[in-house]
Amino acid sequence: xxxxxxxxxxxxxxxxxxxxxxxxxxxxxxxxxxxxxxxxxxxxxxxxxxxxxxxxxxxxxxxxxxxxxxxxxxxxxxxxxxxxx
Numbered sequence: 001x002x003x004x005x006x007x008x009x010x011x012x013x014x015x016x017x018x019x020x021x022x023x024x025x026x027x028x029x030x031x032x033x034x035x036x037x038x039x040x041x042x043x044x045x046x047x048x049x050x051x052x053x054x055x056x057x058x059x060x061x062x063x064x065x066x067x068x069x070x071x072x073x074x075x076x077x078x079x080x081x082x083x084x085x
Contacts, residue, residue: 002071005071009063012063013063016059
């Protein structure tokens with residue numbers, strides 16, 4: 001099974017973190033729009049007290065997990081389609 005969506009989603013997560021770390025996202029708007037762990041952390045604790053590197057790792061891991069779930073669903077639907085042929 002190939003994992004093209006997992007790789008693409010992981011690269012999106014890495015690009016999001018790199019963009020935020022360069023300073024071009026001064027108010028963290030892009031990061032908070034696309035980082036699910038940042039949403040959850042913001043609801044639980046004060047976001048200024050959270051380790052930023054932990055948020056980056058969790059963001060990349062979340063994007064990779066979402067990509068893996070998509071690849072798994074695609075592979076499952078392909079195997080069902082081929083089993084009916």
